Amino acid sequence: MTTIETVTGQENTMVLNMGPQHPSTHGVLRVVLELDGEIVLKARPVIGYLHTGIEKNMEAKTYSQAITMTDRIDYLAPLSNNLCYCLAVEKILGLDIPKRAQYIRVLLTEMTRIASHLVWLGTHAIDLGAMSVFLYTFREREEIMKIFEYVSGQRMMTSYFRIGGIALEPPPRWLDRVRSVIDSLPAHIDEYEGLLTNNKIWLARTKGVGIISAEDAIAWGASGPMLRGSGVAYDVRKAFPYSSYEEFDFNVQTQTAGDCFARYQVRVAEIRESIKIVRQAMEKVPAEGPIKAVMPGVVPPSREEMKASIEGLIYHFKIYTEGFATPPGEVYQAIESPRGELGFFVVSDGSTNPYRVKVRAPSFINLQTLPKLCEGRLIADVVACIGTTDIVLGEVDR
């Protein structure tokens, strides 16, 4: 009989391999667990099964082409990734984005946050045995996906934000669709909360489970609801406002318990805050106005301009064949993605391709806290802890 070397060196422990194919690891996450009976002594996440070299690939693409890669990093929040990358490149270029495009960006990224949190809530609930919530949250999420499809032509891989603004004029009456979804949401959230918040099983599975203190959360670099659930009111939208977030009125949601239930409360409250922001954005978005910045040679000309003027035609041709050069330099741009602080570190060497792109993937870093959350607890809590970190393996592995 072969023996597996244990980390703790204790006798009578068992090493259990959870994943990479496991329904509650939300993708291809593998966790090597060392157990003493039902108690987890050691948990070691093993990742990389979905590594596709996105950062390396981006170096081989022009700045505009690389946007398509960002969709595929965090596939539950593609618009957040689009936004962060575009902001980083726009920062290098020193581009000012028209207000109308900024508000549309805010509106759609908040819709993304709602959609992402709905997926999280549904899958987390199903992990812990509450089947029906999943069916409801996916019903609402589908309505948001339909809006993305209506606006950008794609449900998920939107690539709708472009360097200098947004890709297309949003279709007519799109705000009516947004309004109808947003108006229906608060009642639905009450419905989920009715199913979960006072549910005895839900409380037993989440309250006091997976506790991380504020000091530990900061030391381990946790961000987003993982950090706010432990009482640290750090939200990039407030701390370093981008895309005119400083003009919006919303609260940073925090809880102090630092357990799975606190993170659940934070995320549900964040959905409600996002609804507030979307409502404000709908008021702010002007019906007409430019959706792209003006920077000839960088921002593609409009269709009419391209057809009617020789400069427009030349720029159009040059942007789509060789791309555009950026000033040499390096910037770090962070935004608040549904999972936490998403950062793009873009290095430019003055050519048409990014010299280096590094993604600060919030799930990658939040996942690092998993041993802290579940060591010393029951094996059943591992599932709750994985669910509550809200990982997207596409983003963890990139």
Place this chain on the structure above:
Amino acid sequence: VDSKQPDKSLVVHQLKAWDENAVSEVIVFRGETTVVVPREHLMRAAAYLASDPSLHFSFLSDISAVDRFPLEPRFEVNYHLLSLDRNERLRLKVRLGGSDPVVHSVTEIWPTANWHERECFDLMGIRFEGHPDLTRILMPDDWEGYPHRKDYPVEGYR
């Protein structure tokens, strides 16, 4: 300039006043401050920035490595620090030669550096002295080469 952001140069001033040798270059680009730190002073400077009560850069956002091949010094390791108290970011940069890409691990100061450094080791081949578990993280354990280096083809070796 955003009025809510404190004067960036204050941190640099304070760092220089603390030890002039710890700062070899200061780069400001698009409002972001980068402090280039000599390799031998990294640990001291990092510990000072993280623990000094008036600075308190307690949050390490990210570590990333850049390959400047064929230039020398070839590698740059960037540490993106965040001070939650000051609401301010700072980038530390360490330059490393291509023949000896070794730098001390900052895991003692910021535990979160663990996976960041493993990723830099895995993809760029930077070695971090004193790291508790410097193994590959994204690539398979038996992989040869460091894919993010500039002399490594995008499609890999075929």
